Amino acid sequence: TKLNPPPSPWRLPVIGNLHQLSLHPHRALCSLSHRYGPLMILYFGRVPTLVVSSADTALDALKTHDLKFSNRPVTKMVDKLLNSGRDLAFAPYGEYWRQVKSLCALNLFSKKTIQSFGYIREEEITLMMDKLAKASSSSSTVNLSALLTTLTNDVITRVVLGRKYSGEEGGNNSNNIVRRFNELLGTYPLGEFVPSLAWIDWIQGLDKKVEKVNEEIDVFLEKVVQEHEDADQDMSAFVDILLSTQKDKTTPFELDRAGLKILLVELLFAGSATTFTLMEWTMTELLRHPECMKKLRDEILSVSKHNLYVSEKEVEKLNYLNMVIKEVLRLHPSGPLIPRLVSDDVKVNGYDIAAGTRVLINLYAIQRDTATWGPDAEKFRPERHFDSPLDLEGQNFKYFPFGSGRRRCPGDGLALPLVELTLANLVKRFNLRFEGGPKGDNKPDLLEATGLDVCRKFPLIVSPFSATISL
Numbered sequence: 001t002k003l004n005p006p007p008s009p010w011r012l013p014v015i016g017n018l019h020q021l022s023l024h025p026h027r028a029l030c031s032l033s034h035r036y037g038p039l040m041i042l043y044f045g046r047v048p049t050l051v052v053s054s055a056d057t058a059l060d061a062l063k064t065h066d067l068k069f070s071n072r073p074v075t076k077m078v079d080k081l082l083n084s085g086r087d088l089a090f091a092p093y094g095e096y097w098r099q100v101k102s103l104c105a106l107n108l109f110s111k112k113t114i115q116s117f118g119y120i121r122e123e124e125i126t127l128m129m130d131k132l133a134k135a136s137s138s139s140s141t142v143n144l145s146a147l148l149t150t151l152t153n154d155v156i157t158r159v160v161l162g163r164k165y166s167g168e169e170g171g172n173n174s175n176n177i178v179r180r181f182n183e184l185l186g187t188y189p190l191g192e193f194v195p196s197l198a199w200i201d202w203i204q205g206l207d208k209k210v211e212k213v214n215e216e217i218d219v220f221l222e223k224v225v226q227e228h229e230d231a232d233q234d235m236s237a238f239v240d241i242l243l244s245t246q247k248d249k250t251t252p253f254e255l256d257r258a259g260l261k262i263l264l265v266e267l268l269f270a271g272s273a274t275t276f277t278l279m280e281w282t283m284t285e286l287l288r289h290p291e292c293m294k295k296l297r298d299e300i301l302s303v304s305k306h307n308l309y310v311s312e313k314e315v316e317k318l319n320y321l322n323m324v325i326k327e328v329l330r331l332h333p334s335g336p337l338i339p340r341l342v343s344d345d346v347k348v349n350g351y352d353i354a355a356g357t358r359v360l361i362n363l364y365a366i367q368r369d370t371a372t373w374g375p376d377a378e379k380f381r382p383e384r385h386f387d388s389p390l391d392l393e394g395q396n397f398k399y400f401p402f403g404s405g406r407r408r409c410p411g412d413g414l415a416l417p418l419v420e421l422t423l424a425n426l427v428k429r430f431n432l433r434f435e436g437g438p439k440g441d442n443k444p445d446l447l448e449a450t451g452l453d454v455c456r457k458f459p460l461i462v463s464p465f466s467a468t469i470s471l
């Protein structure tokens, strides 16, 4: 039978469409989809990649054919950094993935476990507030991006590893490890797409960099695991649960030392970079829209009247905060391109897609589509979520910032309470003045960094002023 492949933009010999990706592939692919349609095949060198850019095509791929789209590609970096996918995010869809996922669901992502970490969130947020209060009383500026990075990192390392590592030196500093891991995982070696150009990666020393980061991560995590093995008293971090799973020979699940460490590093990375990115963009948008900041502050003050600290119970009543976060996740999804892999030949929207084709679901394009969001789709307008049926569950393909289906993000329940609580306390306690970007603007810009998680290009530097609060 005759096959009907999706349209493809014109491409160059050898490199294919690689030159069209720019530094911000989600944006470049969004523009290309306006010309070539919501389903297109691009060739990254010799590697065909299906790009999905509309709600309808995402529904057909991720719902109608969800099983065939339930894998992820094992890129060269995943192969090297995550041992060919012995983690959760890149493990092939199958028994190993199922076992790891249920272990995490039960011991890390369950409602009860997340609630039990409430005191960690409170302690770390209080520490951050203290730093801001100190800066406020000495009229100094602070790097809010750095503070938020440390906060998310400290919370996730306490939950997963049992204590903080952000104050340690060099290779033992969890902030450094997560940052370098993120940078490398978001790198696509040219040799992966064009084998004849692999020498360029070699000259750039990519293999050496990966080797070094792998070694550092291994040394760091070996020390952490050893600390837990040597501890006299019972410890209750996630690493301890992994260690007891490892020892328990009756479980159907075999987790060796290397697999255990890969899972730990992935959770640190997946848990902190995404959560931090969401907080950083929320503060950016609020500083760009003082009317939204004021509305949010009024809401927080109306709900949280008796203490300086906004509690988790009070946060549950903050509807406008919820809308603000939803709008930020729409415009700035932490991971704008969701990677999947087609595991079997499939027909999507009438087009034939071959097994083995890589897939990129362009959340950025879908969540800014004017057909869904209207002519002001590019505008930050939290009110559009008022009484909206679109939630974060991933059932509606117009809006799914945590993904959808079997491979949907399992960490939303861990991320959102921290994000909500931090933002509520920050906005209640401080008026923040943006201290100019590189061009001396008085409103933060929207320039994006490159990498797997798209955070701000330049950090948010602000002057905090303690707000007057009558209790």
Ligand code: HEM
Pocket: 088, 089, 090, 101, 267, 268, 270, 271, 272, 274, 275, 278, 333, 334, 335, 338, 339, 401, 402, 403, 404, 405, 406, 407, 408, 409, 410, 411, 412, 414, 415
């Ligand atoms: C604001 C915070 C977060 C955002 C926006 C986010 C977003 C996403 C997205 C879009 C995916 C891909 C889903 C798909 O393929 O359908 C994903 C997967 C994943 N996320 Fe998150 N995430 C966040 C926080 C977290 C946290 C806190 C953790 C864990 C500590 C986490 C762990 C994971 C894992 C393990 C996967 C892979 C799941 C699988 O393949 O089975 N995420 N996330």
